[in-house]
Amino acid sequence: MARVIFALCYLALFWTKPALASLSEDLLNIVSINLGPSSLVNQITEVSEAIDKANEKIIDLVAPTIAQRAATSCLITNLIFDQNVHTKASPNYTEDEDINWSQTCRLPAACFIHPQSTVEVAIALKVITATGTKFSIRGGGHNPNPGFGSVDSQGVLLDLQDMKIMSIDSDGTLHAGPGHRWIDLYEFSAANNRTVKGGRTIDVGVPGFILGGGMPFFPALHGLGADSVLNYEIVLANSTVVNASHDQNPELFRALKGGGSNFGIVTRFDIQTYPLLRSQYVVNLYNSSDYLNIFQATIKVQDSMELDPKIDMYVTVTPTVVVVGMFYADWVPQPPAAFDPFYQLESLVGKMVPLTNGTVTSLAVDLGANTPQYNARLRRIPTAVTTTGDVELYIQNHEHFLKILDTVEPTFAANLSYTIQPVASTTVREGNARRGNSLGLHSIPQIWWSMVVEWADKKNDLQAQQTLNALDSNLRSIANSRDELIPFQFMNDASFMQTVLDSYGSDNLARLRSVAAHYDPTAVFQELQNDGFLLHKIK
Ligand SMILES: Cc1cc2nc3c(=O)[nH]c(=O)nc-3n(C[C@H](O)[C@H](O)[C@H](O)COP(=O)(O)OP(=O)(O)OC[C@H]3O[C@@H](n4cnc5c(N)ncnc54)[C@H](O)[C@@H]3O)c2cc1C
CATH class of the missing domain: 3.30.43.10 (Uridine Diphospho-n-acetylenolpyruvylglucosamine Reductase, domain 2)
Structure with a gap:
């Protein structure tokens, strides 16, 4: 029996x-x-x-x-x-x-x-x-x-660079494969009388930019790059292909807006485009020694950005020259009065891009054409800090920057620079109006700082990292002491040492974790993926 x-x-x-x-x-x-x-x-x-x-x-x-x-x-x-x-x-x-x-x-x-x-x-x-x-x-x-x-x-x-497919629907939805760089999308959308929210540098890849949130031109008009995504086609850990949009897999959709490479491999982005945007732009170069006046001017333009979402600006500071991009989302007979504080400076030393009436596409192309020759030999590391904007903070930070520069120059050859990217409160509201993202941003005026160290010789890797750490921690401690530090870290400018997803706040982090557990229960993207801003790295 x-x-x-x-x-x-x-x-x-x-x-x-x-x-x-x-x-x-x-x-x-x-x-x-x-x-x-x-x-x-x-x-x-x-x-x-x-x-x-x-x-x-x-x-x-x-x-x-x-x-x-x-x-x-x-x-x-x-x-x-x-x-x-x-x-x-x-x-x-x-x-x-x-x-x-x-x-x-x-x-x-x-x-x-x-x-x-x-x-x-x-x-x-x-x-x-x-x-x-x-x-x-x-x-x-x-x-x-x-x-x-x-x-x-x-x-x-x-x-994924061979995965280049691009098409546009009559309602302006642009479909793009992950092999594209922004130049492709800018040119294609302009040819269709549309504007796409893409990177400020034309050869940045579409996927990494969007998955990190994406700082486009004129963020106060339609939010960040990720805010304009309508649908992601994504290959999940078990090799199934799904779409994530407001209607299908909505939690995954939200997670992909700033959540990086934690959930799968995105194989197509469906992006909302906008009617072709006229843009007036100029990129001026100022002598860095005039930093007190340059920062006063920066603050004044930032204040104007709160009043007029068509204003956009970035300020890149190097030891010798300050690069100021001043952009306006329209053609106007005279540059907007908001930029007067910069026009009044006597420290102008040249123009990287002359005053031009063009489009966002021509702006991106002109910037690319006039940016100093890219040096492929250089090693580069970034870090991201967010603060509120205040002239005293800028001055103190810059004076520390100069001190760090003094200690670096005799020891190894490196380029140190930082960029002040003002983000108007409207940018956050525009994102929320498009059903939000994972970044946990507050609707206040803020500065997304991007700091970079470049050097050539591998033997200086440790010194370069220490220099970057010093730049980062100086800014943080000054901002902290002035109660101006914001926890958010912008993924696209962040270092591998930063815990970006943690900076989105505990609610967002919990939601991202729950999406990852649901769509990748065997943790393929946490355990087999080599590195990234991965959830498992956050203790
Ligand atoms: C010169 C320069 C200019 C820049 N300008 C801007 C700017 O204007 N605005 C801005 O926001 N950022 C900017 N950045 C930052 C840039 O957006 C980020 O570095 C971004 O990660 C680059 O994307 P990528 O696809 O080129 O990079 P990659 O190095 O190829 O990828 C970046 C990350 O995304 C992951 N990834 C790539 N493709 C996929 C996919 N299909 N599915 C899932 N994960 C994927 C990768 O594994 C990696 O972790 C700039 C960077 C540089 C160097």
């Missing part, structure tokens, strides 16, 4: 628990669900035996090393995608390695995988999760934190 019961139990178990599908079957399933092309089906079918053999080999190992896992991912994806996977032996490997903006991020990934479509992203991610491989995702490669849009030889890099 006992034998009969045992046999029945065994059979029941057998019938209710089918044998696990092989990796190649899983991959074919992904293609089928996502209506992928028959060429992909044929290719996977043709190499299915080799895929499963490679995968089983890694499963059979008692404790495969991280490098063995990465090598297996490279091997399997190479079987499927062939020349779109670049290993050290490929002719384009060095080109891939050198894409990142900062030299510190040019890392020798085990391989660079270049998916061409959403279904290929889903397939690559399935291979990565099946083999337990460390990975990073790269859009435009402009994030200067090493290991974010880059990975060393122990992991694989999913490079």
Whole structure:
């Protein structure tokens, strides 16, 4: 009798628990669900035996090393995608390695995988999760934190730059793949008589910019870059593809507005554009020694920004020159009186961009064309601080900046600079009017400071980091002592050492955690993703 019961139990178990599908079957399933092309089906079918053999080999190992896992991912994806996977032996490997903006991020990934479509992203991610491989995702490669849009030889890099699709609907909704840089979207939307809220630098990648919130031109008009996103197409950790919008997966939608790479790989952004915006702009250069007057002028323009959302400005301070971008969202016969405080300064030493009546697109293009030549050899690190705006704070901070500069100059060659980005309270209200984001911003006038250290020699890495830390902590302590420090840290300007998501406030952090737990229950984006502003890093 006992034998009969045992046999029945065994059979029941057998019938209710089918044998696990092989990796190649899983991959074919992904293609089928996502209506992928028959060429992909044929290719996977043709190499299915080799895929499963490679995968089983890694499963059979008692404790495969991280490098063995990465090598297996490279091997399997190479079987499927062939020349779109670049290993050290490929002719384009060095080109891939050198894409990142900062030299510190040019890392020798085990391989660079270049998916061409959403279904290929889903397939690559399935291979990565099946083999337990460390990975990073790269859009435009402009994030200067090493290991974010880059990975060393122990992991694989999913490079999305080939995923360039762009179209626009009659209602002005722009659809863009994650391989685009902002120049593409600016030119495409202008050709369609529309304006898109994109980066102030044309070659910044679309995905990283938006996932970090995105500081566009004229933020007081339509909010941040992320505020204009209507829908994200995203590949989740289990390789399913979903849309996140106000109507579908609304909590995920909100989380993606500033929550970074914690939830999946975004494969398409659907972005609201606006009627073509006329813009009058000029970028002036002032002698830094006139900083007292320059900061007085800055404060006056900031005050005007509260009254007129068409005013936009940034002030980049270097040891010798202060770069002041003055932008107005209309063509006016005379530059707006709000900018008079700058026009009255006697310390003008030149113009980076002359006074121009153009559009946001021409502004972005002119800025790009007139920015000093980009030096690809430099290593760069950033940090982000938020404060309220006050001239005394600016002066004290600058005087500390000069002292730090004095200590750096004799020891190693470095460029130190910081940018004052005034954010009017309207910017926050515009975001809220578009159903909000994850950043936890308060509707008050505020300054998003971005500080950067650039240097050339790897041997000075530690000194560079110490210098940046000094710049950051000086500003923080001055602002704190004046009760002007705001906890928020802007992800797009932040250092890997900062706990950005924590700075969004406990409610937002809890919501982000709950979205991650729901959409990525096995914590793929926390444990296998190489680095980023990840939730698991916040204690
Ligand atoms: C010269 C320069 C100018 C800048 N100007 C501005 C500006 O005007 N406004 C502003 O807000 N910021 C600006 N930034 C900051 C910039 O927006 C951030 O560094 C941003 O992260 C860069 O995005 P990316 O796609 O180019 O970078 P990447 O390094 O490719 O990616 C950045 C992060 O996003 C993740 N990621 C990329 N693609 C995806 C995806 N599809 N799905 C999920 N995660 C993904 C990456 O893993 C990485 O963690 C500037 C930076 C530089 C260097």
